[in-house]
Amino acid sequence: MLPPILWGGHLRTEVQTSRDPHATLTVTEAPHSTARARALVLAGVLDAKGAGPFATQVRKRLPVKDGKLLLDLTALTAIDSAGTATLVDLWRTGKTRGFSTELQGVQPGVLQWLQEFRVTVDLPPPVALPSFFESFGDTIWSAIHALGDFIVLAADTTIGGIQSFFTPGRMRWSAYFREASLMGSQAFGIVGLITFLIGLTLAFQSAYQLRQFGAAIYVASLTAISMVREMGPLITAILVAGRSGSSITSEVATMKVGEEIDAMQVMGIPFVDFVAVPKVLAMVTMVPLLTMLADLLGILGGWIVGMVYLDIAPKPYLQKTIDALVTKDLVTGLFKSVVFAWGIALIGLYHGMGVRGGAQEVGKATTASVVSAIFFIIVADSIFSIIFYVVMG
Amino acid sequence: MNEVILQVRGMIVRYGARTILDGVDMTVRQGEIRVILGGSGSGKSTLLKGILGLTDIAGGQVSLLGQELTKLGEKERGALMQRIGVLFQNGALFGSLTVGENVALPLREHRRLPEGAIAELVRLKLAQVDLSHAENLYPSELSGGMKKRAGLARALALDPEVLFCDEPSAGLDPLTSAELDALLLSLRDRLKMTVVIVTHELASIEAVADSLIMVGGGKVIAEGPMQDVRSRGIVAVDEFFARKTKSMARQDTSVATLFGLETAKEGV
Numbered sequence: 006m007l008p009p010i011l012w013g014g015h016l017r018t019e020v021q022t023s024r025d026p027h028a029t030l031t032v033t034e035a036p037h038s039t040a041r042a043r044a045l046v047l048a049g050v051l052d053a054k055g056a057g058p059f060a061t062q063v064r065k066r067l068p069v070k071d072g073k074l075l076l077d078l079t080a081l082t083a084i085d086s087a088g089t090a091t092l093v094d095l096w097r098t099g100k101t102r103g104f105s106t107e108l109q110g111v112q113p114g115v116l117q118w119l120q121e122f123r124v125t126v127d128l129p130p131p132v133a134l135p136s137f138f139e140s141f142g143d144t145i146w147s148a149i150h151a152l153g154d155f156i157v158l159a160a161d162t163t164i165g166g167i168q169s170f171f172t173p174g175r176m177r178w179s180a181y182f183r184e185a186s187l188m189g190s191q192a193f194g195i196v197g198l199i200t201f202l203i204g205l206t207l208a209f210q211s212a213y214q215l216r217q218f219g220a221a222i223y224v225a226s227l228t229a230i231s232m233v234r235e236m237g238p239l240i241t242a243i244l245v246a247g248r249s250g251s252s253i254t255s256e257v258a259t260m261k262v263g264e265e266i267d268a269m270q271v272m273g274i275p276f277v278d279f280v281a282v283p284k285v286l287a288m289v290t291m292v293p294l295l296t297m298l299a300d301l302l303g304i305l306g307g308w309i310v311g312m313v314y315l316d317i318a319p320k321p322y323l324q325k326t327i328d329a330l331v332t333k334d335l336v337t338g339l340f341k342s343v344v345f346a347w348g349i350a351l352i353g354l355y356h357g358m359g360v361r362g363g364a365q366e367v368g369k370a371t372t373a374s375v376v377s378a379i380f381f382i383i384v385a386d387s388i389f390s391i392i393f394y395v396v397m398g
Numbered sequence: 399m400n401e402v403i404l405q406v407r408g409m410i411v412r413y414g415a416r417t418i419l420d421g422v423d424m425t426v427r428q429g430e431i432r433v434i435l436g437g438s439g440s441g442k443s444t445l446l447k448g449i450l451g452l453t454d455i456a457g458g459q460v461s462l463l464g465q466e467l468t469k470l471g472e473k474e475r476g477a478l479m480q481r482i483g484v485l486f487q488n489g490a491l492f493g494s495l496t497v498g499e500n501v502a503l504p505l506r507e508h509r510r511l512p513e514g515a516i517a518e519l520v521r522l523k524l525a526q527v528d529l530s531h532a533e534n535l536y537p538s539e540l541s542g543g544m545k546k547r548a549g550l551a552r553a554l555a556l557d558p559e560v561l562f563c564d565e566p567s568a569g570l571d572p573l574t575s576a577e578l579d580a581l582l583l584s585l586r587d588r589l590k591m592t593v594v595i596v597t598h599e600l601a602s603i604e605a606v607a608d609s610l611i612m613v614g615g616g617k618v619i620a621e622g623p624m625q626d627v628r629s630r631g632i633v634a635v636d637e638f639f640a641r642k643t644k645s646m647a648r649q650d651t652s653v654a655t656l657f658g659l660e661t662a663k664e665g666v
Contacts, residue, residue, distance in 0.1 A: 089653055096656055108657045116654060123650035264490035267452045271484045272504050272552075273476035 028083075030055030032062055035077070043068040048080035051088035060091050070103040079110030084118045093124050151359075158358065159351050162285050165277040170286075180283035188249040189291030193298060196244055200299035203236055204228055204306025212315055221315045225322045226329030228307030233334045237299040239386055242345035245292055246378035250353040253284055254374035257357025258367040266358075285350040292346035293339045300338065337393045344389075345382050352378045400428035403463060403560055403592045409448050410457035411441070418444045420616035421458070426609075431586055431593045433607040435638065438598075440614045443487075446564055446596050450484060451475070463559065480508050483558035487565050489549030491537040497524070497548045498533040504555045523551040527581065543570045547578070554585075560592045561585065567599040579605045600641065612638070 028050045035044035043066055051059065068074050074095065092108070099106045111119070135143065169175040208228045215223050257280065260266050269276050304326060311317040356374035360366045404426040411419040418441045426432045436442040447453040449460050451467060460467040465478055491500045501520045505511060511519070524530050527547040537545055546566065553561060563582075567575040579602050585591045597603060603610070611621040612635055619634050620627045627635060654660050 093653055093656065106657070108659065111659055116659060119654040119657070119659060120652050122653045124653060124656060125650050126656070259493070263488065263493070264486040265492055267447075267450075268484065268486055268490035268492075270452060271450050271479050271482065272507070273479040274503070274507050275476075 030059060032059055034066065040069050041072045042075060043072065044075040044077065046077045046080065050083045051081055051091070052083065052085040053087035056087045056091040060094070063095065064098075067098070067102065068104045072104045074099060074104055074106045075109060076107065077109045078112065078115060081112060081115055084115045086118070086122060089118055089122050092119075097128075154359070155351070155355050158281075158355055161277050162281045162351060162354065163347075165275075166282045166286055169278060169282055175278060177279060177283050180279070181287055184283050184287035185291050187252075188245065188287050189294060192245065192248055192291075192295060195248070196241055196295045196299055197302045199244060200232070200237060200240055201302040201306045203240055204232055204303030205310055206306075207231060207236070207303070208307035208310035209314065212310060216315070221311075222317060222321065222325055224307060224311055224315060225317070225325035229304055229326040229329050230334060232303035232307070233300045233330060233338050235338075235386070235390075237303055238296050238338050238342040238345060239382065241292060241296045241299045241342060242349065242382045243379055245288070245295065245346070246349045246382065247375055249288065250349040250378045251371045251375050253350060253353030254357040254371045255367055257354055258360040258370045259364075261358060261360045262362075262364060262367060281354055284354065285347065288346040288350035289343055292349075293342045296339060296342040300335075333393075337389070341386065341389050344385060348381045348385065349378045352381060400430070402426070402461075403428050404449065404594065405461045406445075406449060406458065407461075408458035409445065409455055409460065411444050411448050411453060412456045417616055419448065419613075422613065422616070422618055424611050424618070424621060426592060426594060428592055429586060429590055430608040431582060431595065431606050433603050433610040434594065434596045434613065435598055435603060435610055436613040436619075441616050442596050442598075442613050443564060445613060446562060446594070449594075450482075450562065480504075480556055481559050483553030483556065483561045485546070485550045485553045485561070485563040485566055487568065488542070489537070489545035491540075491545060491548055491552070493537050496534050496536055497529065497540070497551075500537070500548060501552045501555050504552065508556060519555070523554055524548075526554065527551045528577070543574045546570065547574075550578075550581075557589070558591070560594065563593065563595045563597075565597055565599075566595060567597060567602045572601070575599065575602055576605070578602075582606050600639070 030047065030049040030051055033046045033048070035046055038044040045063065045066075047059075049055070063074075076092075076095075092106075096106045208224050211227050212221060212224045215221055215227070257266075260280070266276055269279060308319070308322055308326075311322045312319055353374050356370045356377070360370045402425055404424070406422060406424040409419050409422045410417070422441075422445055424434075424445070434442045434445055444453060448455045449462070449467075451460075455468075463478065463481055465474070467475070467478075470478060491497070492503070495503065498517075498520050501523050502516050505516050505519060520533065521530065524533055527550050529544060529547050529551060532540060532544060532548065537548070540548065546569075550563075550566070553563075561582075566578055566582075570578065582593055582595070583606055586593055593606075595602075595606070607624050609621075609623045610627055612619040612627075612632075614634055620630065620632050628639060652660070
């Protein structure tokens with residue numbers, strides 16, 4: 006692109022055009038041009054490449070109010086939609102600032118382009134952005150709605166789940182077993198490996214401190230208690246949220262987008278029985294099992310550190326572990342895991358059901374589901390810790 | 399006159415602040431093929447959704463097969479739904495089931511039939527839509543037109559008294575579309591089925607429609623038997639069947655007119 010050249014205060018712009026590398030646009034200000042009647046002569050091709058520099062230069066020399074902008078297009082051989090739009094933009098600028106725009110000597114080839122494109126003369130006023138209070142109110146209002154929807158879904162699913170458990174023929178066992186295998190047995194590997202490594206790390210880090218007091222054997226009790234009370238349920242739930250919570254959301258969201266849920270409704274097949282209950286039930290039964298596995302493997306990790314790094318004999322380590330644990334630790338841990346599982350499944354369903362519109366919403370819903378499920382898990386865990394170990398002592 | 403199968407009175411549907419349907423009335427009688435037509439965004443799909451109870455209606459009543467839909471409890475609703483069939487726009491097949499299992503699903507849910515009878519019934523329905531070869535395929539393995547036909551087979555599984563179709567011929571090639579039209583006609587003639595179709599496919603409207611209702615801007619523009627409506631000289635209806643519009647882009651001026659290079663022409 007050649008730089009715009011100003012001749013003795015007059016404008017002269019020359020640019021290469023995009024389609025034909027040899028064609029150029031030259032804009033020259035006519036000698037008789039004044040601030041009241043600005044006369045510009047365009048020569049060459051006004052296309053997407055030339056339109057930008059042209060617009061910039063013209064804007065520097067717009068006529069005064071009640072003046073005229075005269076564009077001489079006699080030597081303009083071609084134009085494209087970008088060029089046409091630039092002319093319309095100039096016309097609009099003139100309308101708001103109070104000058105008129107006239108085209109002179111329009112060639113047939115250019116005229117055809119100007120006839121082809123249509124514009125709305127009076128543009129609708131731009132949509133006003135909602136004020137801070139409006140959008141704040143909207144956010145609160147939709148949050149209340151969302152909570153209401155969630156409670157309805159939770160109640161439907163939980164009650165439906167309990168009912169179908171006791172109503173022969175209503176429970177979709179095949180769907181339940183498929184879900185249970187997806188959520189449970191197929192997650193054994195990853196949950197086991199991660200919690201084993203957590204147990205290992207936990208023991209290793211605490212040993213570093215406890216050894217200074219010659220209390221290395223307490224690594225056993227520390228690992229056991231923290232795995233069974235906190236780490237086992239927590240890590241399992243977070244892994245399941247990422248693994249199965251997300252897949253519940255994407256599955257339900259895809260069904261929603263594909264009108265499958267609508268189809269169920271008009272076929273008289275209840276969504277809650279058919280999709281929701283098997284998923285929630287599979288989650289609630291499988292996560293405690295995974296948590297037990299997590300507890301065991303975490304302790305196993307600690308045990309290996311104890312034997313290899315701390316030279317504690319296997320048997321005293323296990324004895325110490327068993328001594329440290331009480332039934333309450335195990336029961337509260339498993340109770341928590343049931344609540345986490347219930348939450349993950351419902352949050353997954355809720356985000357899936359909430360999808361409106363197209364496929365791109367499925368991804369968004371899945372992300373939102375995992376984030377809110379993990380948030381739920383951490384908050385619920387804090388509350389349970391207070392209830393179990395502060396309130397109940 | 400045949401008995402009234404479906405009656406909509408003053409249906410109002412709102413999405414947020416936008417009013418999609420603003421007091422729509424419609425009456426469909428037994429054995430007719432009724433087309434709901436209108437341009438994109440006219441609210442015709444919403445009308446169907448409102449009738450089926452898939453969207454909340456802010457006002458009005460729907461009476462289907464003599465029952466007031468808004469007053470039904472969950473059980474009665476479920477029972478009523480077994481008497482209708484719905485073909486969704488893209489088939490809405492369940493992705494985790496094969497085509498055969500999709501068709502069998504309503505039968506297993508609502509009928510007590512021996513396995514052998516279910517299998518035969520599924521084959522009957524699939525043959526009806528010319529999909530016998532696709533029984534064991536999954537929906538993801540089907541083309542758009544096959545999905546639609548499989549969806550139709552599932553909608554017909556329980557021999558519904560009323561069949562609702564949401565844009566059945568959209569995205570189909572003309573040949574398949576014509577076959578579908580022929581099938582709808584024979585369902586009406588032989589099985590005395592009432593059919594309600596949402597569409598804007600002109601060829602198929604001319605082939606099958608007994609009566610039509612045109613919606614636009616959330617209101618009913620015209621309703622009645624096909625010939626009757628077409629003879630009334632309603633601009634929107636005439637434009638639709640003449641396959642050309644006077645109204646489109648009428649508010650817009652050409653750029654040439656803007657600069658006074660030609661006088662504004664009366665609609666093109």
